Amino acid sequence: xxxxxxxxxxxxxxxxxxxxxxxxxxxxxxxxxxxxx
Amino acid sequence: xxxxxxxxxxxxxxxxxxxxxxxxxxxxxxxxxxxxxxxxxxxxxxxxxxxxxxxxxxxxxxxxxxxxxxxxxxxxxxxxxxxxxxxxxxxxxxxxxxxxxxxxxxxxxxxxxxxxxxxxxxxxxxxxxxxxxxxxxxxxxxxxxxxxxxxxxxxxxxxxxxxxxxxxxxxxxxxxxxxxxxxxxxxxxxxxxxxxxxxxxxxxxxxxxxxxxxxxxxxxxxxxxxxxxxxxxxxxxxxxxxxxxxxxxxxxxxxxxxxxxxxxxxxxxxxxxxxxxxxxxxxxxxxxxxxxxxxxxxxxxxxxxxxxxxxxxxxxxxxxxxxxxxxxxxxxxxxxxxxxxxxxxxxxxxxxxxxxxxxxxxxxxxxxxxxxxxxxxxxxxxxxxxxxxxxxxxxxxxxxxxxxxxxxxxxxxxxxxxxxxxxxxxxxxxxxxxxxxxxxxxxxxxxxxxxxxxxxxxxxxxxxxxxxxxxxxxxxxxxxxxxxxxxxxxxxxxxxxxx
Numbered sequence: 001x002x003x004x005x006x007x008x009x010x011x012x013x014x015x016x017x018x019x020x021x022x023x024x025x026x027x028x029x030x031x032x033x034x035x036x037x
Numbered sequence: 038x039x040x041x042x043x044x045x046x047x048x049x050x051x052x053x054x055x056x057x058x059x060x061x062x063x064x065x066x067x068x069x070x071x072x073x074x075x076x077x078x079x080x081x082x083x084x085x086x087x088x089x090x091x092x093x094x095x096x097x098x099x100x101x102x103x104x105x106x107x108x109x110x111x112x113x114x115x116x117x118x119x120x121x122x123x124x125x126x127x128x129x130x131x132x133x134x135x136x137x138x139x140x141x142x143x144x145x146x147x148x149x150x151x152x153x154x155x156x157x158x159x160x161x162x163x164x165x166x167x168x169x170x171x172x173x174x175x176x177x178x179x180x181x182x183x184x185x186x187x188x189x190x191x192x193x194x195x196x197x198x199x200x201x202x203x204x205x206x207x208x209x210x211x212x213x214x215x216x217x218x219x220x221x222x223x224x225x226x227x228x229x230x231x232x233x234x235x236x237x238x239x240x241x242x243x244x245x246x247x248x249x250x251x252x253x254x255x256x257x258x259x260x261x262x263x264x265x266x267x268x269x270x271x272x273x274x275x276x277x278x279x280x281x282x283x284x285x286x287x288x289x290x291x292x293x294x295x296x297x298x299x300x301x302x303x304x305x306x307x308x309x310x311x312x313x314x315x316x317x318x319x320x321x322x323x324x325x326x327x328x329x330x331x332x333x334x335x336x337x338x339x340x341x342x343x344x345x346x347x348x349x350x351x352x353x354x355x356x357x358x359x360x361x362x363x364x365x366x367x368x369x370x371x372x373x374x375x376x377x378x379x380x381x382x383x384x385x386x387x388x389x390x391x392x393x394x395x396x397x398x399x400x401x402x403x404x405x406x407x408x409x410x411x412x413x414x415x416x417x418x419x420x421x422x423x424x425x426x427x428x429x430x431x432x433x434x435x436x437x438x439x440x441x442x443x444x445x446x447x448x449x450x451x452x453x454x455x456x457x458x459x460x461x462x463x464x465x466x467x468x469x470x471x472x473x474x475x476x477x478x479x480x481x482x483x484x485x486x487x488x489x490x491x492x493x494x495x496x497x498x499x500x501x502x503x504x505x506x507x508x509x510x511x512x513x514x515x516x517x518x519x520x521x522x523x524x525x526x527x528x529x530x531x532x533x534x535x536x
Contacts, residue, residue: 001240002248008076009247015083016307020300024051027293030455031047 040105042207043284049208050289052215053281053374054298058272059222059305060371061141064364065335067270067306068313070262072245072331077253079246079307081263086303089264089473090271092466093430094278094295095458096437099449101282102289107381108276110531111283115436121527122520123436127276127429128382129516133422134275135375136401137408137415139199142368143191147181148340149361155344156354163348174341182336182412192409193402195369199376200398204391207284211373218370225363226305230312232356239315241324246314261480264473269423271302272371274430280378292454305367312360313343320346339364376401385531417503421512424481428513431474434467442467482506 001009044050071078104111108131112124155163166173181188202210233239253259272278278298282289314331321327330342343360347353376397383393408415437445443460451457482490486504499505520527 001244005076005244005248008079008249009243012076012079012083012247012307016300017304020297020304023293023296023300026455027047027051027290027297030290030293 040283043286044212044281045208047289047294049212049215050281050285051294051297051301052219053211054278054294055219055301055305056215056370057277057281057374058270058298058302058371059219059367060138060270061145061335061364061368062266062270063302063306064309064313064360064367065339067266068310069331069335069338070266071306071310072242072314072317073328074250074253074259074262075245076247076249077251078259078263080249081254081260082267083303085264085267086271086299088466089430089470090267090273091295091299091458092463092470093268093273093433094271094299095291095450095463096433096445096467097273097276097278098282098285098291098295099445100433100436101279102285102291103449105283106531107283107385108279108378109382109527110385111279112432112436113528113532116439118528119524121531122517122524123432124276124531125520125523125527126425126513126516127274127432128378129520130422130425130429131275131277131375131378132401132404133418133425135372135379136405137418138368138372138375139192139195139401139405140188140409140415142195142365142372143188143409144181144336144340145361145365145368146191146195147187148344149358149365151177152344152354152357152361155348156358163344163354167345167348174345175337178336178340181340182415184410189406189409192405195372196376196398196401196405199369199372200394202373203377203380204394206390211377214373215370218366222363222366222370223305223308225359225366226308226312229316229356229360229363230308233312233315233319236315236319236350239319242314242316242318242327243311245318245324245328246310257480261477264477265427265481268430268477269426270306271299274426274433275375276378276429277374280381281374283381288453290454291450292456292458313338316346316350316356317342320349382531413503417508420486420504421509424478424509425513427474427477427481431471434471434474437467438471482509 044053067082071082100111100115104114106114108128109121109124112127113121116123170176202214204210205213233242268274278295282291317330318324318327321330330338330346333342344357347357347360350356379397379401380390380393383396384390388396408418442464446460446463487499487502487506489499489502490506491499492507493499493502498511499507500511502508
């Protein structure tokens with residue numbers, strides 16, 4: 001696998017699954033706010 | 038009647054959003070396009086997630102949450118008495134897809150059964166069969182997709198199961214089903230990905246998937262394909278997120294939930310591509326043949342290429358079983374909110390849920406029968422309502438603009454959201470999308486899939502041609518005219534009945 005393709009893969013994985021995990025954790029953390037309603 | 042049902046938690050809503058968005062397209066369309074265009078396509082697809090899909094999904098979620106009604110009622114409430122027909126078009130457009138989506142799920146089940154039979158029998162049987170008759174799988178697909186009684190029976194069975202799930206309600210039905218479907222789906226995709234990546238030459242697939250060729254950026258087709266894939270895959274403009282959010286809790290977050298669902302959908306697509314492309318490249322005789330396989334189309338890739346390629350691998354029949362279980366789960370999890378959209382509208386008319394579910398199921402069985410019986414009708418409906426979704430997306434943009442874009446954002450989207458998207462980003466995307474949507478519709482209509490896009494060889498309106506523009510425009514205009522004719526009735530029934 002070329003270095004360019006590898007870097008591109010890491011970038012995509014960082015943005016997409018990384019973003020998903022980040023937003024998911026954020027959402028679960030703030031769930032308590034709604035539970036209090 | 039006023040909404041009495043709601044999701045039990047944010048997690049339930051997020052799983053339902055993921056189930057809605059992750060469908061057959063993640064497994065059969067995204068890997069095909071990503072393999073064909075590589076990293077250039079993937080980057081544009083991420084760009085359009087941010088520019089097209091997320092802003093429109095924010096509008097959808099906000100309208101559903103604010104009005105607590107199905108698509109017709111929410112549009113009628115948001116746009117006023119002159120525009121109830123807008124919600125009618127969006128509803129019919131998504132139901133047009135729903136009517137054949139159960140057929141896709143049924144196809145997946147047939148291939149799952151076929152894979153199990155291969156796995157339990159002599160592992161070399163399929164490979165030998167293909168060696169003796171190279172057209173074996175293509176013939177099998179032709180048989181399944183046209184005039185096949187089992188396909189019709191599975192279409193009916195899938196709708197019956199969906200109705201049985203949704204009849205139980207939002208928490209006990211939709212939410213509980215997605216608690217099983219979505220985690221299982223992700224696990225299965227990771228299993229296929231792990232096996233594919235461990236194959237010799239599997240890494241070549243990753244090279245094709247992620248290599249950025251800057252020359253591609255000057256090709257308008259890749260921009261259009263990336264935009265279309267993001268719009269269709271995330272469910273932006275379908276009215277499904279609007280339906281789900283109508284069951285959201287009073288102070289449910291809008292922005293964060295949309296970001297989780299949208300990025301989760303794209304994650305499933307990336308994992309699917311990293312599962313399928315390495316396998317295709319590893320098992321193909323050459324890279325050129327692998328690329329040719331990827332260009333063979335969604336259905337050919339899934340139902341002919343994958344069974345053949347997986348069959349060549351020792352133990353590959355079981356991998357095919359895992360893949361088709363994932364395919365069926367993805368398709369079914371997307372079918373559920375489409376059926377719910379139908380039920381939700383009927384409930385807004387005052388029909389009790391069990392009765393609404395039965396009526397919706399009966400209608401889907403009857404109206405989906407032509408697509409189950411004929412691949413031409415299936416393809417026509419896929420084409421007409423697939424492009425129609427872009428028009429639906431424009432209607433959501435219209436609703437936000439008419440409500441005063443930033444006033445709408447500050448009143449409905451921002452208050453309960455843990456973080457706010459910048460006003461400038463939201464406004465710029467919505468205005469840009471109004472233009473992009475029109476370009477997209479004109480582009481697809483200019484693609485010339487049909488030899489007679491408007492008039493046939495005899496000069497007649499080419500309405501019965503599968504991919505003709507005449508067929509698209511005729512069906513859209515009929516739905517729009519019916520919606521406009523019923524506008525007063527729709528507004529009264531869908532706003533007053535629930536008042």
